[in-house]
Amino acid sequence: MVIAVDGPAAAGKGTLARRLAAHLGLAYLDTGLLYRATGRRVLDSAADPADAAAAEAAARGLTPADLARGDLRGPEADRAASAVAAQPAVRAALLDWQRDFGRTHGAVLDGRDIGTVVFPDARVKLFVTASAEERARRRWLEQGGTGDREAVLAALVARDAQDAARAVAPMKPAEDATLIDTTELDADAAFARALAVVEARLR
Template identity: 55%
Template sequence: MSLIIALDGPAAAGKGTLARRLAGHYRLAYLDTGALYRAVGVAVMRQGIDPAQESAAVAAAESLSPSLLNDPEIRTEAGGQAASKVAAIPAVRAALLDWQRRFAAQPPAATDGQAMAGAILDGRDIGTVVCPDAPIKLFITASMEARAQRRFKELQEKGAGAIYARVLQDMQERDARDQERAVAPLTAAPDALVIDTSAMTADEVFDQAITYIDRILAA
């Protein structure tokens, strides 16, 4: 049976960085589930419609093109805010749930054509909804200030004219939507290892995660 790792957490906590490193370390297929919601949000925005408009968002989710997952626009701040809006719509989550579960159950082959050892999915509700039976669950978090500072620095490095106060406000609003939505709110699974990365380096987070995972695999 293939290994499934469920990795959840809020924006800018470091879960994407960790998920990609774990995927390489354990030879796992990797799915950034947030990219699905970002793609849906961007698809709606390109129609000139508010991503919070339910019928448009559901239609975009049901007809989502995999090619959009590689579109640079989904990685913008606007793409992230749009993702948070469409993710709050139950019918959008339902439309994308089977897609994510199929990926976990039947991970795609590696670029060399060889079978992968399993899959790691990162998002907001992987351990609680998408893969609640995953043997390994991680919840990566950090303080609001640490996450906002990371995102602010990231935007500056990209040449964006970011204002820290605005980045902080956007993150607060996004967290509120993620945590307060009626369906699959952002929360740690009861059996997840919670790692607070506020004062940790990426290497320290990675080391703590593989120590935990190896202990479970050896049991």
Template identity: 60%
Template sequence: MIIAIDGPAASGKGTLAKRIAAHFGLAWLDTGLLYRAVARDVLAAGGDLEDVQAATAAAKSVNADSLDDSALRGPRAGDAASIVAKIPEVRAALLEYQRAFARQAGGAVLDGRDIGTVVCPDAPVKIFVTASDEARAMRRFLEHQSRGDSITYDELLADIRKRDARDRGRSAAPMHAADDAVHLDTTALDADQAFAAALRLIELASNKC
């Protein structure tokens, strides 16, 4: 079973994907962390995020064991990731890693921006998770507030809208729902409600296979 979960930042797709993976006993990959790690490594080497050669080299040598780095979870890491993610050579370098992860025995759950459209276009289950800009910004604000981060709601709202525009407008694998994806709007749903709704969608999709 391969379950592809896509959607914009703070839509709840990561939390949902992790929970779905645990429910079905599948491996889970937050593909956004790969791009965050690439951006981190470029900056750590003193490089420019817009430098195609530096970003591609970082993508080819990204260490999957470093994806649990807490620094990859911050808002600035996400913004940096969306800059390197628009580079076609970076996406190509990370594509086979993601596909190999999906092909492992038993299957996997992957979440990102282009899982259902590019990484795993033949996945039997595709879910595109959305939520309003305001709801997503508030979720991020509460998350960072709980960690004591100094960032405002307005800053997060602006960041989310900027990232959405960049992700949708890039030439390489722009973010959009696959034609055969089912949509899940989590604006008015808590984590448990979103999980229950996703399980229903997965059951319906599985029955069609």
């Protein structure tokens, strides 16, 4: 069984997907980490994350150790991830790996294109959203709640726009996805809502 959890930055995808996986006894894959680690490898090589050849090489050379790095979050890593993620060759390089993971374990995967491209036949598809202001507030809190909140909002809105506008595997809800707006929902309430959707689909 595969459950797809897609949506924009800081909507609560990871929190929800991790809890669903634990509850249902499924594996969990944060697919954003693949793009973040690819972007970080390109930055390490002093190339531009928009450089298609460098980004493809970085994606093809990913190792498990790259995914465990401690420097995959923050504004620079966010921008690099979104830049490499816009490139068809990078997405192609990471596709089979994601599919193998889901098929081998049964899994909850969170990302942008899980329900549309990676697992279009997923048993359950959720699209998790929240207002941009609330998502920026959450990301700002995660970063210590001390920096420039307006800058966090602007970066988040710009990244969402880039992820939604790209030609290949843009962020968008699958036609058969259930929308969950977490603007007014804490993690417990979002989990309860999602579990009800899952149970209805499996019935």
